[in-house]
Amino acid sequence: xxxxxxxxxxxxxxxxxxxxxxxxxxxxxxxxxxxxxxxxxxxxxxxxxxxxxxxxxxxxxxxxxxxxxxxxxxxxxxxxxxxxxxxxxxxxxxxxxxxxxxxxxxxxxxxxxxxxxxxxxxxxxxxxxxxxxxxxxxxxxxxxxxxxxxxxxxxxxxxxxxxxxxxxxxxxxxxxxxxxxxxxxxxxxxxxxxxxxxxxxxxxxxxxxxxxxxxxxxxxxxxxxxxxxxxxxxxxxxxxxxxxxxxxxxxxxxxxxxxxxxxxxxxxxxxxxxxxxxxxxxxxxxxxxxxxxxxxxxxxxxxxxxxxxxxxxxxxxxxxxxxxxxxxxxxxxxxxxxxxxxxxxxxxxxxxxxxxxxxxxxxxxxxxxxxxxxxxxxxxxxxxxxxxxxxxxxxxxxxxxxxxxxxxxxxxxxxxxxxxxxxxxxxxxxxxxxxxxxxxxxxxxxxxxxxxxxxxxxxxxx
Amino acid sequence: xxxxxxxxxxxxxxxxxxxxxxxxxxxxxxxxxxxxxxxxxxxxxxxxxxxxxxxxxxxxxxxxxxxxxxxxxxxxxxxxxxxxxxxxxxxxxxxxxxxxxxxxxxxxxxxxxxxxxxxxxxxxxxxxxxxxxxxxxxxxxxxxxxxxxxxxxxxxxxxxxxxxxxxxxxxxxxxxxxxxxxxxxxxxxxxxxxx
Numbered sequence: 018x019x020x021x022x023x024x025x026x027x028x029x030x031x032x033x034x035x036x037x038x039x040x041x042x043x044x045x046x047x048x049x050x051x052x053x054x055x056x057x058x059x060x061x062x063x064x065x066x067x068x069x070x071x072x073x074x075x076x077x078x079x080x081x082x083x084x085x086x087x088x089x090x091x092x093x094x095x096x097x098x099x100x101x102x103x104x105x106x107x108x109x110x111x112x113x114x115x116x117x118x119x120x121x122x123x124x125x126x127x128x129x130x131x132x133x134x135x136x137x138x139x140x141x142x143x144x145x146x147x148x149x150x151x152x153x154x155x156x157x158x159x160x161x162x163x164x165x166x167x168x169x170x171x172x173x174x175x176x177x178x179x180x181x182x183x184x185x186x187x188x189x190x191x192x193x194x195x196x197x198x199x200x201x202x203x204x205x206x207x208x209x210x211x212x213x214x215x216x217x218x219x220x221x222x223x224x225x226x227x228x229x230x231x232x233x234x235x236x237x238x239x240x241x242x243x244x245x246x247x248x249x250x251x252x253x254x255x256x257x258x259x260x261x262x263x264x265x266x267x268x269x270x271x272x273x274x275x276x277x278x279x280x281x282x283x284x285x286x287x288x289x290x291x292x293x294x295x296x297x298x299x300x301x302x303x304x305x306x307x308x309x310x311x312x313x314x315x316x317x318x319x320x321x322x323x324x325x326x327x328x329x330x331x332x333x334x335x336x337x338x339x340x341x342x343x344x345x346x347x348x349x350x351x352x353x354x355x356x357x358x359x360x361x362x363x364x365x366x367x368x369x370x371x372x373x374x375x376x377x378x379x380x381x382x383x384x385x386x387x388x389x390x391x392x393x394x395x396x397x398x399x400x401x402x403x404x405x406x407x408x409x410x411x412x413x414x415x416x417x418x419x420x421x422x423x424x425x426x427x428x429x430x431x432x433x434x435x436x437x438x439x440x441x442x443x444x445x446x447x448x449x450x451x452x453x454x455x456x457x458x459x460x461x462x463x464x465x466x467x468x469x470x471x472x473x474x475x476x477x478x479x
Numbered sequence: 480x481x482x483x484x485x486x487x488x489x490x491x492x493x494x495x496x497x498x499x500x501x502x503x504x505x506x507x508x509x510x511x512x513x514x515x516x517x518x519x520x521x522x523x524x525x526x527x528x529x530x531x532x533x534x535x536x537x538x539x540x541x542x543x544x545x546x547x548x549x550x551x552x553x554x555x556x557x558x559x560x561x562x563x564x565x566x567x568x569x570x571x572x573x574x575x576x577x578x579x580x581x582x583x584x585x586x587x588x589x590x591x592x593x594x595x596x597x598x599x600x601x602x603x604x605x606x607x608x609x610x611x612x613x614x615x616x617x618x619x620x621x622x623x624x625x626x627x628x629x630x631x632x633x634x635x636x637x638x639x640x641x642x643x644x645x646x647x648x649x650x651x652x653x654x655x656x657x658x659x660x661x662x663x664x665x666x667x668x669x670x671x672x673x674x
Contacts, residue, residue, distance in 0.1 A: 035642060159584075246583055278672060443501050
């Protein structure tokens with residue numbers, strides 16, 4: 018029978034079918050962090066249940082860590098206690114823990130892949146919705162709540178309804194200035210905030226095939242923003258090449274096994290999807306959001322169109338239907354988050370700002386996704402380029418993506434952000450977020466306002 | 480988990496689409512290591528202004544609307560996976576949330592916490608809206624056993640997975656079931672590729 022990539026991975030992880038709809042799904046990797054795990058440990062303690070497979074759990078600290086003075090004790094009492102609680106829980110249960118002082122610390126969806134802990138064909142969960150990121154490796158990866166974190170700790174399994182399947186095909190050449198971020202924002206603008214609800218997505222076609230792993234992760238990362246359970250891409254030679262040198266990747270004979278696994282991780286030609294969409298990359302230009310969910314998104318030089326949510330959204334954003342964003346003054350630029358804080362993202366930014374300086378009105382924060390990314394920034398001299406341009410390089414964490422630490426955008430200010438959510442108050446009370454690619458972020462930082470990216474590249478970089 | 484069979488209550492209509500979990504409970508309230516006391520910060524920034532003063536126009540602050548049922552616009556609970564959203568709604572006193580469609584993770588979190596999510600057709604939700612607008616004291620019946628929502632002479636059936644229904648009626652959860660098949664899990668592991 019013809020099967021999709023999703024079906025192949027799903028079916029090989031079904032322990033038991035409870036009824037026609039619900040399967041008991043085995044989980045290969047479980048990432049945890051400080052914010053959504055403590056209540057799960059507590060629940061197990063209360064029920065006197067021990068952790069079934071502590072070697073399948075990896076813990077990191079990311080959501081509320083400071084990005085300044087990480088070597089000093091954390092000032093925020095609650096954050097400090099939350100992190101200490103995670104450390105203690107990991108110590109008590111023999112779980113691998115990457116604390117602030119550890120060389121492998123970073124945003125959970127950045128470290129898993131870069132350390133080679135995420136491997137093709139795995140089932141992966143984490144108490145964080147952006148777990149969909151790991152789908153870039155041909156994994157079924159999705160976010161879960163804290164009760165489910167406890168279930169996986171106790172039994173290494175979850176009760177799951179099998180989602181429907183959707184394929185998004187994208188072919189063609191990319192227009193000037195278009196990156197993976199623009200592609201996923203474009204898809205979001207077409208499908209809406211619930212266009213993927215109930216589905217698992219497979220991204221296919223030549224555009225995704227040509228992408229490097231960092232770009233594929235950016236795409237899969239934002240699958241959740243259209244409500245999809247997750248999104249995945251067939252693993253191929255790019256995947257294997259990325260994984261081979263990674264620290265935790267299997268070596269030699271064991272790596273050959275992964276190669277073999279990948280051969281089967283393909284959607285069969287006649288496999289069926291409940292929904293299919295085809296897009297052509299000609300239509301995609303550099304994108305930016307204007308509203309308060311990531312699907313409220315336009316081509317950067319187009320006017321804001323009609324959306325039934327415009328009244329509440331645009332009031333919050335201080336914008337008007339029919340006007341465009343060109344010339345809008347931007348005082349804050351945030352480059353970071355599990356969507357766009359990998360080394361390739363920072364490299365792209367550094368290329369664009371080399372020998373340039375940020376505009377006087379802008380504060381620019383660059384928050385690398387992990388200690389490993391930070392190290393690479395230093396080793397390759399990117400830190401000097403950032404310094405000369407007036408960009409502030411911080412230490413790794415989720416930072417201003419959700420503003421749990423002190424990295425918040427002031428009330429009423431616009432922030433051009435490479436993160437994934439522009440919800441009301443997400444980056445701080447009253448903060449107004451405009452989501453875009455690292456490329457758009459770099460140029461906005463230089464200009465201090467929104468510009469026509471295509472024209473700007475033609476005039477300044479060609 | 481608390482048992483749930485039938486509920487009679489008035490309802491609070493919050494007809495906004497795509498309410499994300501950052502609105503339900505902002506990230507700054509996620510620093511706790513317990514599940515309790517989150518209700519006071521439910522919809523915090525919609526209920527209070529930046530000086531901490533009550534926003535009178537927000538539906539939860541209008542005295543005429545109360546009850547254990549929250550009726551919302553479509554795609555409720557989208558965004559972050561924070562279970563704090565379900566805990567906050569439950570802690571505030573709601574036992575049922577009705578929407579046209581729920582975000583997937585939120586729905587699972589709610590059902591794991593004895594917060595019943597009911598998906599109804601838009602037409603019926605609009606009918607509720609019209610009626611509740613005219614009369615905030617309308618009494619709703621949520622009948623889980625026979626899977627319907629009723630007010631006055633209007634009745635609409637809803638779907639729920641048989642297993643989840645059993646969990647609600649008997650007050651047990653997924654962990655108990657998973658625990659009962661531990662042997663099967665251990666056998667499965669022996670042949671799993673990544674074991």
